[in-house]
Amino acid sequence: MKLTVALLTAVISTAAAQPHANHRHQHRHKGDVTDVTVVSGPTVIAYVLNGQAISEQEVQQGIANGTLVWAQGGLQRESSSAAPASTASAAPAYTPSAASSIPAYVPQESPQGPPSGPPDSEPSGEPQGPPSWGPSSGSPSGWSGEGSGVDSEFPDGELSCDNFPSEYGAVSVDWIGLGGWTGVQKPGSSSGGYGDILTVTSGGGCSEGAFCSYACPPGYQKAQWPDTQGVTGQSVGGVLCEGGKLRLTNHALSNKLCIPGASQVDIRVRNDMGDQVAVCRTDYPGTEGETVPLNAQPGSENPLTCPDAEAYYMWQGSHTSAQYYVNPAGVSVEDGCQWGSPENPWGNYAPLNLGVGYSNGAAWLSIFQNAPTTDVKLDFSVEIKGDGVSGTCRYSNGQYCGGVNYDDCSSTTGCTVSISEGTATFVFSS
Numbered sequence: 001m002k003l004t005v006a007l008l009t010a011v012i013s014t015a016a017a018q019p020h021a022n023h024r025h026q027h028r029h030k031g032d033v034t035d036v037t038v039v040s041g042p043t044v045i046a047y048v049l050n051g052q053a054i055s056e057q058e059v060q061q062g063i064a065n066g067t068l069v070w071a072q073g074g075l076q077r078e079s080s081s082a083a084p085a086s087t088a089s090a091a092p093a094y095t096p097s098a099a100s101s102i103p104a105y106v107p108q109e110s111p112q113g114p115p116s117g118p119p120d121s122e123p124s125g126e127p128q129g130p131p132s133w134g135p136s137s138g139s140p141s142g143w144s145g146e147g148s149g150v151d152s153e154f155p156d157g158e159l160s161c162d163n164f165p166s167e168y169g170a171v172s173v174d175w176i177g178l179g180g181w182t183g184v185q186k187p188g189s190s191s192g193g194y195g196d197i198l199t200v201t202s203g204g205g206c207s208e209g210a211f212c213s214y215a216c217p218p219g220y221q222k223a224q225w226p227d228t229q230g231v232t233g234q235s236v237g238g239v240l241c242e243g244g245k246l247r248l249t250n251h252a253l254s255n256k257l258c259i260p261g262a263s264q265v266d267i268r269v270r271n272d273m274g275d276q277v278a279v280c281r282t283d284y285p286g287t288e289g290e291t292v293p294l295n296a297q298p299g300s301e302n303p304l305t306c307p308d309a310e311a312y313y314m315w316q317g318s319h320t321s322a323q324y325y326v327n328p329a330g331v332s333v334e335d336g337c338q339w340g341s342p343e344n345p346w347g348n349y350a351p352l353n354l355g356v357g358y359s360n361g362a363a364w365l366s367i368f369q370n371a372p373t374t375d376v377k378l379d380f381s382v383e384i385k386g387d388g389v390s391g392t393c394r395y396s397n398g399q400y401c402g403g404v405n406y407d408d409c410s411s412t413t414g415c416t417v418s419i420s421e422g423t424a425t426f427v428f429s430s
Contacts, residue, residue: 150220153255154239156248161206161241169258170214173291175334177202183213183287185236193231199287206241211249213238213286216258218294219303221322223254225285225313233316237286253311261322262308262358266423267365269304271296273380273430275329278336278346279354281305282323285313290325290348293333296428304426309359321357325350325370328379329428342374351378352395353414354426361420367395368414384417386424391417 150169159165164172164180172180178200186209188196206212216222225237226249239257240247248255261267271277281292294302309319327336327346340347351374355366365384369375381396393415394401402408402415417424 150217150258151256154246154248154257156255157243157245159246161208161212161244161246163246164206165214165239165246165257169216169220169256171217171293173215173293173337176289176291176338177204179205180214181206181212181238182215182283182291183238183289184210185213185238185287186210187228187230187236189231190228191231194228194234194236195231197230197234197236206246208241208244210241211236211238211286212241212246213283214257215283215292216305219305220258220260221281221305221307221312222283222286222292223256223259224248224250226250229285229315235285235288235313235315237284237313261305262363264308264421265306265358265363265419267304267306267356267363268301268423268425269294269296269428270301270425271298271428273329273428274298276332277329277380277428278327278331278333279304280325280327280333280337280347280350282325284320285315289339290350291337293337294324295333301425304354304356306356306358306363309357319357319359321355321359321364324354324356326352326354326378326382326428345374345376349374349376351376352382354382355416362390362418363420363424364416364418365393365424365426366414366416367393367400367426369400369412371412381429383427383429384424385427386419386422388422389417389419389424391415393417 148169149167152168154165154168162179164170166172166180170180173182174180176182178184184200184204184206186198186200186207187194188198200207200210211226214222222237224239225235226240229236238249240249253259269279276298277296279294279296280290281294282288283291294304296302304324305322307313307320307322309321313320325336325348327350331346335344336346336350338347340349342349345351349370351370353366353368353370355364355368357364367382367384377398378395381394383394383396384392392402392404392406394406395414398411399409400411400414402417408415
C-alpha cells in the first residue's frame, strides 16, 4: 500500500494561515527618518509529510533507509510490503542521491503595506548570465545605463555615501525616492541584534550610520548585508555608510555588490505577450519591500535569479529563497515595484507570486496566489517549461494546475516543480 502526499497543498495552506512573524509599525520623527517598521522574515524552506512538518534529518534518514522515496509533487511513503523504493512507479525519472531531501517553499508573509508615515512615504524583495534588459518607452529614466561593471570589485571605503554606485552593478530605482537605493535602514541598539530599526522614507537617502540596500541587474542579486540582524527577526541589508563613505558589509561572501545565483541551473522568464510585465523581487535582507525590478518587455527573455540556499542569506538559521511579485500586464515597474494599496492590484497587492531557490541538488520553482493579501486573479497565464523539469505547474484563468496532465487544479493552492540542471522558464502568455 502506498500513500501519496500532496506536499505543496499542505505547505502553501500552512504558510497562508500561519505566517511565521508578525508585521507591526511604530512611529518616530528624527530628521529624514519618519518611521520604524518591523517586518516579517523572508521565505524559508520547510519539509512536510502528510500535512505535518518533519525535520530535514527525518527526511534524509527516510530516503536513506527506503521508507521515503521521491515522487512527483512530494514524498511517498512505502509500507513494509510495498515494492523497493528504487522500483516505485511514482518516482521521477531522475535519481537523487541518498543524502538529498525535498524542500518546499513556504511563501513569506505578504507585506501589509508601507509604514504609516506621511502620505507620500515609501519604505524601502535576479538569474544567470549577463543582463539582457534594455530601455523602452515605459522604462525609468537612466534605466539602460544602470548596472554597468557588475563583475567589478567594489572600492571599499572610497565612494561617498551620496554617490549611488551604479558603475559597480547597482541599479538605481529612482521612483522610490531614496536616491536610487531600494531601502535605507538605521538600526538603533545592537545588543544581541539590531533593535529600534528606523526605515528612511521617500525624500531621504544613504546617510551616516545607515545600511543602504540596492537592486542588481537580472541575473544577479545583492551580495552585501551585515552579520548582525534584527533582534526580533527583522532583516537588515546593504552597504554601510560610515565616516561618509560606503563600506562593504559581507566580505566573506564577496567583494562585489552583486553576484549571480546558482550556477547549476538557468532559470528564466519569457514574455510572449504584447504588453510589458513588472516582475519585482522582495529586497531582503533589507526592508523587504518589493523594490527589485525586472522589466519583462514584450517578446523578451530574461534571467531570473535563483539563490543557492547553501551560499546565500540565512534567516535565523534557515535557508531562504527568492520571492517575486508578478503584476498585471501593462503595469510599469515604477508602479509595480514599490509598496501599493488595495485600490490597485499591483505592488505588494500584485495577484501572483513566484518562488525560486536552489537547495539539495535541485532548483525548486513555485507559482502561487499572493494570499492572504489579495484574491484578485492575474490577467494572463504563467507556466513553467523546460527539459528535465520534474512535475508540471501552470496558472491560467484563475486556476493553479499541476499533476500528470494538469488535472490537479485549485483556485487558491499553488504548484511547485523542480529541476536539477539545465534551463527552466516561467512563460507569460495571453
